[in-house]
């Protein structure tokens with residue numbers, strides 16, 4: 001029987017409590033402890049069982065309980081204060097970073113496949129999503145004019161549970177969007193707003209939801225609409241579910257649909273930021289929308305690329321989405337025609353080699369070609385990415401590949417345990433939340449009382465042990481374990497023991513099972529009565545990753561075996577909630593990725609703010625954060641890369657145990673007066689003072705503002721002035737240069753030095769360039785010089801722009817000159833190169849043109 005009508009019943013809050021709705025519909029509760037406390041005060045148990053979901057909480061809470069708190073003057077005043085704080089948060093804003101732009105009139109649209117904002121909205125799988133969530137939270141605190149664009153998945157990411165023998169099973173939650181803090185976006189008639197985009201020969205509809213993350217709006221699309229055929233409704237069924245065609249549909253929805261969402265919402269952002277290549281079709285759609293305003297493909301793409309930012313996260317070639325040319329043709333042949341492109345030319349935007357007809361269409365390549373601000377997520381990852389994508393700029397040396405680095409950070413107020421926050425309030429001042437990127441502020445951490453810091457940390461460790469026991473008991477009950485086993489759960493772990501945490505996705509390169517390879521040695525450490533250690537594990541494997549699942553099974557079966565079960569535990573269903581508890585209570589945060597596969601890694605940064613010390617291979621962020629004197633944490637190895645994984649495991653495992661036995665354990669148990677491990681505490685503080693200001697998302701977002709958003713915004717305005725005249729000119733100029741470039745020439749490249757000279761001595765360099773009718777201010781002649789190795793390879797380089805001298809001769813040869821000074825002793829080399837330039841052009845490398853002097857051209 002079908003109901004005649006379906007409608008929602010909304011709980012009625014007693015008079016005086018209406019403000020609870022305001023608190024519930026803003027995700028700021030995830031980083032405002034006062035807001036959380038309001039809900040906790042009503043019903044702590046329910047707050048926990050609803051996974052900290054304020055909306056579900058209000059739907060389920062006992063009306064009697066609400067009536068009681070409504071009469072409680074203390075509660076009333078708490079609620080009033082908290083609501084006012086939220087109001088003030090909106091009214092008192094930091095000054096805008098871009099004039100005339102604000103979160104309500106955003107200049108930047110931030111696209112991401114995943115957003116990890118709260119555990120009650122499971123539309124994230126791991127680091128990528130958490131990063132996007134933290135990006136929005138910092139953007140909110142800093143009043144950055146940004147809007148988020150993403151997908152609202154019906155089943156989100158899966159919940160993990162294990163079979164009795166430790167094999168991962170997945171269950172997909174059924175998210176009722178009326179039970180999470182998102183609202184349908186409505187038009188003036190009260191209808192749920194929608195977008196429609198072509199998808200192959202059909203149409204795809206999506207409805208728009210709005211999540212409020214502090215001051216930032218996050219717009220999410222879902223396709224579960226009766227007007228869509230069933231296969232289209234499944235597009236937003238689950239994150240990373242489905243086959244390759246489904247992935248393509250999702251990416252079309254995110255990129256092209258996302259641009260449509262901005263349009264129907266009346267937003268007109270000047271800059272787009274693609275968080276990973278999933279959203280790269282947004283650039284294509286943007287080009288199309290500029291072409292509708294009368295621009296050519298070339299001038300439209302000049303504007304789009306000059307005002308787009310792309311962050312790549314994947315150091316593994318297989319991790320980058322690639323689609324067959326046939327599949328792309330199915331969905332983009334009409335689209336290419338709209339853009340005025342032959343289909344083959346369209347494909348070339350996703351290909352490293354435009355002439356290879358077999359090459360698949362890669363989203364990362366598309367994003368790199370449609371953006372002039374490309375970055376990796378750590379310094380090391382920058383080098384890895386340059387090496388991965390160097391074929392896109394074949395004429396350029398590695399140092400010139402236009403991929404920079406902008407290291408990730410974490411949102412400190414979201415990831416710092418409450419107890420630790422109170423310590424910071426006391427010693428750093430309450431503004432550590434607003435200015436976590438301030439060095440002086442964190443330098444005050446040196447003044448925190450040793451005893452206070454340690455007691456707080458010990459309390460958090462004890463709470464983690466409690467949490468682990470409760471979780472384990474629940475896991476065992478759910479599995480129908482024997483009573484004795486369930487009772488044992490109360491006895492596991494030791495609140496005083498050195499606690500090592502390992503929690504992250506179970507991707508095989510992270511080697512969660514590494515320590516299991518030396519069971520005897522591990523057992524000896526467990527059985528040490530005086531100086532025991534213990535491990536807590538958590539993490540999910542990708543549903544299709546059987547190798548990752550085997551690692552889980554190996555870890556879990558060790559955890560369950562008799563000798564280990566009191567010292568090692570695996571917590572099922574890793575999510576933000578478990579992460580918070582683990583990071584708050586662990587002493588050591590272990591990470592064992594195979595370098596260089598960890599693009600950045602962020603959980604270790606969360607550890608800093610909770611006083612847990614990192615112990616990791618030198619990969620991702622730790623490669624740039626680690627200090628060789630071990631004063632802020634420990635390293636496994638020295639950053640070696642190995643071609644033989646077994647040998648690597650062997651070497652690194654031995655190092656891991658050595659450092660653990662020789663450095664970490666003795667120091668942890670080296671207790672002075674009052675039972676304080678002074679040396680250890682010194683490390684905790686030093687990690688805070690040195691890493692605190694750096695590895696937080698306020699610093700990261702401000703870096704994006706200064707290095708990408710603002711320049712991209714300026715480019716947009718420069719190119720779109722006077723009805724896009726500069727963009728048109730730039731496109732014409734590009735065409736002109738592209739045809740004339742091959743006709744330029746070099747002769748008489750000359751350096752005024754014999755075989756030796758002194759440090760600091762001026763050396764004149766000169767060259768003649770045949771301009772081939774290119775105006776000489778459009779060619780940059782540069783001396784490229786620096787120290788060289790025995791084989792002549794440059795190890796360092798300096799670039800000196802040469803100046804024109806006189807006018808071109810009748811044949812069109814222009815003389816250029818300049819002076820360089822070697823700043824230190826050594827073997828030096830020099831050469832000369834020509835690069836096209838134009839004041840409107842923000843990155844000459846996008847033309848791919850460069851001309852190097854060759855030996856016969858020198859004199």
Ligand SMILES: *Cc1c(COP(=O)(O)O)cnc(C)c1O
Nearest residue numbers: 126127504575576579601602603
């Ligand atoms: C922080 C976090 C991650 C990312 O951690 P990595 O160290 O980058 O692997 C993944 N999942 C959850 C739930 C997190 O909180």
